[in-house]
Amino acid sequence: MKIKNAPRIREMIVTPIAITDPPLLNAAGLHAPYALRTIVELITDDNISGVSEIPGNISINEALESARPLIIGQSPIQLNSIGRELENYFGKETAAQRGDTPWDQRKLVHIFSAIEVACLDIIGKITGLPVVDLLGGKMRDRVPFAAYLFYKYEGAGGELGFNIDEEATGWSAARQAKALDPEGIVQQAKAMCNEFGFRSIKLKGGVFEPARETAAIFALREAFGAHIPLRIDPNALWTVETSIQYGRKMEGIIEYLEDPTRGQKNMSLVRQALKTPLATNMCTTSFDDIPASVAIGAEDIILSDHHFWGGLRSSMELSKICGTFGRRLSMHSNSHLGISLAAMVHLGAALPHLPYDLDTHYPWQSDEVISAGRFAFEDGAVAVPSAPGLGVELDKKALVRLHENYKKCGLTKRDDEIEMQKVVPGWKFEAVRW
Numbered sequence: 247m248k249i250k251n252a253p254r255i256r257e258m259i260v261t262p263i264a265i266t267d268p269p270l271l272n273a274a275g276l277h278a279p280y281a282l283r284t285i286v287e288l289i290t291d292d293n294i295s296g297v298s299e300i301p302g303n304i305s306i307n308e309a310l311e312s313a314r315p316l317i318i319g320q321s322p323i324q325l326n327s328i329g330r331e332l333e334n335y336f337g338k339e340t341a342a343q344r345g346d347t348p349w350d351q352r353k354l355v356h357i358f359s360a361i362e363v364a365c366l367d368i369i370g371k372i373t374g375l376p377v378v379d380l381l382g383g384k385m386r387d388r389v390p391f392a393a394y395l396f397y398k399y400e401g402a403g404g405e406l407g408f409n410i411d412e413e414a415t416g417w418s419a420a421r422q423a424k425a426l427d428p429e430g431i432v433q434q435a436k437a438m439c440n441e442f443g444f445r446s447i448k449l450k451g452g453v454f455e456p457a458r459e460t461a462a463i464f465a466l467r468e469a470f471g472a473h474i475p476l477r478i479d480p481n482a483l484w485t486v487e488t489s490i491q492y493g494r495k496m497e498g499i500i501e502y503l504e505d506p507t508r509g510q511k512n513m514s515l516v517r518q519a520l521k522t523p524l525a526t527n528m529c530t531t532s533f534d535d536i537p538a539s540v541a542i543g544a545e546d547i548i549l550s551d552h553h554f555w556g557g558l559r560s561s562m563e564l565s566k567i568c569g570t571f572g573r574r575l576s577m578h579s580n581s582h583l584g585i586s587l588a589a590m591v592h593l594g595a596a597l598p599h600l601p602y603d604l605d606t607h608y609p610w611q612s613d614e615v616i617s618a619g620r621f622a623f624e625d626g627a628v629a630v631p632s633a634p635g636l637g638v639e640l641d642k643k644a645l646v647r648l649h650e651n652y653k654k655c656g657l658t659k660r661d662d663e664i665e666m667q668k669v670v671p672g673w674k675f676e677a678v679r680w
């Protein structure tokens with residue numbers, strides 16, 4: 247297909263939004279009543295619009311704004327040269343610069359992923375092809391996800407903070423119920439799996455003593471049986487010794503252990519001691535980290551995330567690298583809406599191998615910013631959109647409403663520690679190690 251007179255990007259609209267998020271607990275503390283996302287819309291000189299969604303953070307938004315002159319006037323097709331210009335402008339992000347929390351200290355990759363996904367949406371609309379075809383074509387029609395369980399306080403987030411709707415039933419009721427022990431976690435899992443049909447389960451750990459979290463894994467195993475794969479993710483809060491001790495207890499029970507401990511070196515020590523595969527979205531988080539990961543054997547599975555790995559095409563490249571170095575690839579998630587989900591589904595459909603059900607926080611969110619409403623899950627999977635581009639359209643009214651939430655809520659970046667301190671005064675992330 248020959249594209250004559252490729253259009254140019256005429257406008258970039260960056261809209262920070264705040265979406266309702268329940269009080270979910272994790273190793274870093276507690277989710278605020280609102281999670282922040284940023285919606286980017288690129289519009290071409292012939293009025294084709296492309297959209298993307300990235301994690302919301304004021305410094306990323308400011309950086310994106312500062313890069314505006316590099317984006318306006320570009321052809322959305324020339325992603326390689328846009329990428330090069332952004333890299334020259336921001337400077338390459340090395341693992342060393344990202345320090346002790348490499349999963350967080352990223353700017354360029356977020357910004358490029360925002361631009362790339364919106365450009366792919368535009369290219370899809372120009373060519374009449376869904377994004378999955380721009381990534382090399384569909385390997386599957388439906389992309390399977392896992393139930394993502396959280397310890398949580400009562401409440402569903404949003405306007406009233408820890409509010410509850412007494413009339414709610416089914417998943418809507420379970421979504422706002424508290425889950426602080428194995429029984430609560432099993433109830434949450436049953437409600438989520440009933441509603442969405444998920445066929446594997448992940449528990450966010452690092453919140454309570456490892457014995458209590460391991461007991462929840464055993465309770466899930468008993469409630470769901472051996473055919474439902476289980477995983478636990480303590481977000482690197484366990485010591486090497488704890489990881490080995492509890493990893494051994496769960497050997498044969500979990501399909502993988504996600505980021506039990508901090509850093510590639512510690513991960514490799516745990517990996518040597520266990521038969522269970524290790525997965526990460528915290529120690530090997532960029533292309534720069536791969537040589538060291540391979541040298542010491544830090545993990546078996548890389549949980550990619552197109553927002554963190556520089557877009558969809560980079561994630562395709564990552565899949566090749568994973569294959570070369572004996573890693574499997576799956577997907578990480580954060581609180582998100584349908585534009586991110588659409589991008590994840592196109593990528594999930596294009597990846598040559600999909601050995602595990604992907605992560606998604608989507609069931610926890612209730613807002614939406616796309617005009618078709620919220621995506622449906624059938625048997626735990628999302629059908630790959632077939633319309634050109636991402637296959638989603640921005641709901642402009644919802645965007646305005648969610649931007650108003652952003653202005654009202656006063657949050658400018660995610661900080662789970664501050665939110666936790668409202669519940670447990672003096673709580674410190676750095677002080678917690680199990």
Ligand SMILES: O=C([O-])[C@@H](O)[C@@H](O)[C@H](O)[C@@H](O)C(=O)[O-]
Nearest residue numbers: 272479481527578579580581
């Ligand atoms: O949403 C959360 O609280 C998760 O802990 C998230 O922030 C993590 O990035 C993530 O889902 C993970 O797998 O580590």
Ligand SMILES: [Mg+2]
Nearest residue numbers: 479504505527
């Ligand atoms: Mg993780």
